[in-house]
Amino acid sequence: MGKEADATFFPLKVKGSLIKLVYFSTNGVDSSSSSSNESLAASNGDRGRHVLEGKLHFAKFETEKINDCIDFIRSKQLLLTGSQQHGASGSAKCVIKATGGGAYKFPDLFKEKLGISLDKADEMDCLVAGSNFLLKAVQREAFTYMDGQREFVKIDHDDLYPYLLVNIGSGVSMIKVDGPGKFERVSGTSVGGGTFWGLGKLLTKCKNFDELLELSHQGNNRVIDMLVGDIYGGMDYTKIGLISTAIASSFSKVISDDKELKDYKPEDISRSLLRMISNNIGQISYLNALRFGLKRIIFAGFFIRGHAYTMDTIAVGVHFWSKGEAKAMFLKHEGFLGALGSFMSYEKHGFDDLKVHQSVQQSPAGDDPPNGELNENQSIDCSVYLSQ
Numbered sequence: 001m002g003k004e005a006d007a008t009f010f011p012l013k014v015k016g017s018l019i020k021l022v023y024f025s026t027n028g029v030d031s032s033s034s035s036s037n038e039s040l041a042a043s044n045g046d047r048g049r050h051v052l053e054g055k056l057h058f059a060k061f062e063t064e065k066i067n068d069c070i071d072f073i074r075s076k077q078l079l080l081t082g083s084q085q086h087g088a089s090g091s092a093k094c095v096i097k098a099t100g101g102g103a104y105k106f107p108d109l110f111k112e113k114l115g116i117s118l119d120k121a122d123e124m125d126c127l128v129a130g131s132n133f134l135l136k137a138v139q140r141e142a143f144t145y146m147d148g149q150r151e152f153v154k155i156d157h158d159d160l161y162p163y164l165l166v167n168i169g170s171g172v173s174m175i176k177v178d179g180p181g182k183f184e185r186v187s188g189t190s191v192g193g194g195t196f197w198g199l200g201k202l203l204t205k206c207k208n209f210d211e212l213l214e215l216s217h218q219g220n221n222r223v224i225d226m227l228v229g230d231i232y233g234g235m236d237y238t239k240i241g242l243i244s245t246a247i248a249s250s251f252s253k254v255i256s257d258d259k260e261l262k263d264y265k266p267e268d269i270s271r272s273l274l275r276m277i278s279n280n281i282g283q284i285s286y287l288n289a290l291r292f293g294l295k296r297i298i299f300a301g302f303f304i305r306g307h308a309y310t311m312d313t314i315a316v317g318v319h320f321w322s323k324g325e326a327k328a329m330f331l332k333h334e335g336f337l338g339a340l341g342s343f344m345s346y347e348k349h350g351f352d353d354l355k356v357h358q359s360v361q362q363s364p365a366g367d368d369p370p371n372g373e374l375n376e377n378q379s380i381d382c383s384v385y386l387s388q
């Protein structure tokens, strides 16, 4: 594969099931000598600094295929740093930012195979930095999802905080974000994306996550879940606001069925499981939003995968419990918050010669893939500032 870029900076989020990689490529344009870009630098009080125009790219790899990730880094020649390119610290050893458990697990492998050192960045700091960056800098990033419709939300920068960030990875973290770098992890639950994938794998024999998610499209959870109507002779329980089709108890129908696991369709199991976990996360999130008076709940993490049924369940749950007061929002680059945040942290941790220009535009909206998974192969045009 040919050389992808002249200057790259790439942080990793190496965790539980997936490795996320965000990298910057310039396509060889150093704008410090171009008059139009010089004036851009000057207008930001950054006269004299190199400005690199380029793109942020996003990639993910299953952790068990870490060698694919290493080959990718090698084949794209991601090992050049911007400062090396500019001769500022040509002899500097190559250090990459990494967050999550893998930063603790894989340093030797990266050292041995690529000769690079992993510099650990705090996971929560990175999640919040990544989320704030996306919400503030990237247009057409945050959206609501209702009745099968995605509606992009224009974020007013003066009215962004506070919000609740719910990161649904293997486990779930709920973080009250009050400003740049100002946040508190207020809650969490171990019933998250890993639970869906783990239980789903056991119960359906699916070999990969995409297969399990795909199955949920075709399933019918009523075969597995006990509905209010099953308990109340097909009627709503109007007095407490529960319609007959509401789930009274997830998975409870199987108790009275004289059936074994093999008698249930994997697609029905997958759908019930997805509904149970999404509902539960939606409800705990709403309760935490209520606890702190937050109106905006941003859901991220790779569990979501731009999946219509997942987003619908979460959004409907938040709408239902908050009686329309709180709003669930989703992000296009939902799974890359931590990796993006560690990208931003190059600035804080010794690489103080790197800044991402905030007024980025996204590549044309036409890039959106039709299957609703929006977060991959969606590069973001941006500028990186390098001090001399």
Ligand SMILES: Nc1ncnc2c1ncn2[C@@H]1O[C@H](COP(=O)(O)OP(=O)(O)OP(=O)(O)O)[C@@H](O)[C@H]1O
Residues within 6 Å of the ligand: 015, 016, 017, 018, 062, 100, 168, 169, 170, 171, 172, 192, 193, 194, 195, 196, 197, 209, 210, 301, 302, 303, 304, 305, 335
């Ligand atoms: N291809 C995939 N393989 C495995 N899991 C996937 C895949 N795509 C989506 N997922 C889901 O994403 C979850 C992991 O999400 P993510 O990568 O955001 O979190 P993480 O960083 O591994 O977890 P945590 O934050 O709890 O440490 C999995 O548990 C699974 O539900």
Ligand SMILES: CC(C)(CO)[C@@H](O)C(=O)NCCC(=O)O
Residues within 6 Å of the ligand: 123, 169, 170, 171, 172, 173, 187, 188, 189, 190
């Ligand atoms: C442990 C982390 C933060 C690792 O990413 C995540 O998996 C998580 O938030 N789990 C939920 C743990 C809990 O709050 O019960």
